[in-house]
Amino acid sequence: MQIEKVKNMKNICPNCEKKTELQHIKTTEDIIVKGEGINVPVEYYKCLECGAEFDDPKSKHDPLALAYKEYRRRHGMMQPKEIRELRQRHGLTQKEFCKLLGWGDATLSRYENGALQDSTHNTILEMIKDPRNLLSLIELQGDFLAEEKRKKLIGLLENAVEETHSFPFIYSEHFGKYSPDILSGFKELNLNRLFQAIIFFCVGGVLKTKLCKLLFYADFKHYKNYASSITGVRYVHLKFGPVPDKYRYYFATLENEEKAISVDEVNFGEYVGEMFYADKDSVLSVFSNSEIKTLIEVKEYFKNFGAKSIKDFSHNEKGYKETYDGQIISYAYSDDLQI
Ligand SMILES: [Zn+2]
Numbered sequence: 001m002q003i004e005k006v007k008n009m010k011n012i013c014p015n016c017e018k019k020t021e022l023q024h025i026k027t028t029e030d031i032i033v034k035g036e037g038i039n040v041p042v043e044y045y046k047c048l049e050c051g052a053e054f055d056d057p058k059s060k061h062d063p064l065a066l067a068y069k070e071y072r073r074r075h076g077m078m079q080p081k082e083i084r085e086l087r088q089r090h091g092l093t094q095k096e097f098c099k100l101l102g103w104g105d106a107t108l109s110r111y112e113n114g115a116l117q118d119s120t121h122n123t124i125l126e127m128i129k130d131p132r133n134l135l136s137l138i139e140l141q142g143d144f145l146a147e148e149k150r151k152k153l154i155g156l157l158e159n160a161v162e163e164t165h166s167f168p169f170i171y172s173e174h175f176g177k178y179s180p181d182i183l184s185g186f187k188e189l190n191l192n193r194l195f196q197a198i199i200f201f202c203v204g205g206v207l208k209t210k211l212c213k214l215l216f217y218a219d220f221k222h223y224k225n226y227a228s229s230i231t232g233v234r235y236v237h238l239k240f241g242p243v244p245d246k247y248r249y250y251f252a253t254l255e256n257e258e259k260a261i262s263v264d265e266v267n268f269g270e271y272v273g274e275m276f277y278a279d280k281d282s283v284l285s286v287f288s289n290s291e292i293k294t295l296i297e298v299k300e301y302f303k304n305f306g307a308k309s310i311k312d313f314s315h316n317e318k319g320y321k322e323t324y325d326g327q328i329i330s331y332a333y334s335d336d337l338q339i
Pocket residue numbers: 013014015016017018020047048049050051052
């Protein structure tokens with residue numbers, strides 16, 4: 001065990017009850033989660049008088065929670081916040097949700113509060129993220145729900161199914177698929193969300209350079225706060241800052257095939273820019289609450305940034321500075337994101 005940082009303080013030791021020198025120890029420790037060693041930061045105090053070791057009651061560090069978070073990240077499992085959101089999005093209580101899935105009453109409450117989910121349970125949760133699957137489940141096993149609630153839920157899910165299948169799903173083959181990993185923010189590329197996010201940022205008009213950065217910040221900020229990206233898009237280091245991989249195709253599809261955005265050339269003296277406008281409303285129901293919150297925060301944060309200032313700002317990102325032209329920027333850099 002290697003001690004990284006030591007900061008002593010005089011205080012009462014809870015063990016020997018003497019006013020003494022307490023050594024503050026910050027180090028890392030391997031926690032074993034399902035047979036897998038996960039290195040996490042830990043901190044505690046050691047009394048130099050009696051040698052007792054104890055936790056800092058004020059510390060927000062929960063090594064086990066961090067280890068679980070990392071384990072879920074590595075295995076592409078849902079994080080507790082996502083599970084809670086999935087349930088809340090459909091207006092179901094924890095008990096109703098458990099009953100629907102045939103789980104014990106307390107199961108969901110445990111998962112939402114940080115217990116590591118069983119991998120079979122995780123698969124089921126992943127499956128019902130698709131509104132088609134949840135819809136079938138409600139139709140087959142939702143009898144216990146109040147009639148009114150059940151009907152309303154079925155109506156909402158039918159709409160959601162229609163939205164998912166009328167929009168970009170059909171382009172999946174064209175844009176290719178990659179498995180979720182650290183380069184995609186542990187999400188599968190989700191064109192529907194990507195396209196809706198683009199439309200969202202185009203409302204009111206946005207320059208192409210700025211649009212690319214807004215998408216980058218939305219995905220990286222969401223990853224920073226919730227351990228998964230929004231769209232599953234990979235971002236590439238280009239001269240003008242980070243941009244979504246294949247961004248030209250995405251924009252062209254939205255402009256030419258979907259007629260969801262239109263593009264105008266604008267002159268800034270010797271420089272010509274492309275201004276993007278939304279011609280359709282962004283369908284926000286494809287996003288979770290935390291994703292919507294992130295999109296709004298990013299749009300608001302950069303409200304007064306022009307194309308040049310956001311480009312300069314993005315050039316200061318560690319993930320940009322430490323990558324070269326054409327390289328994919330890992331979401332691991334989101335820890336150092338400036339926003
Ligand atoms: Zn002591």
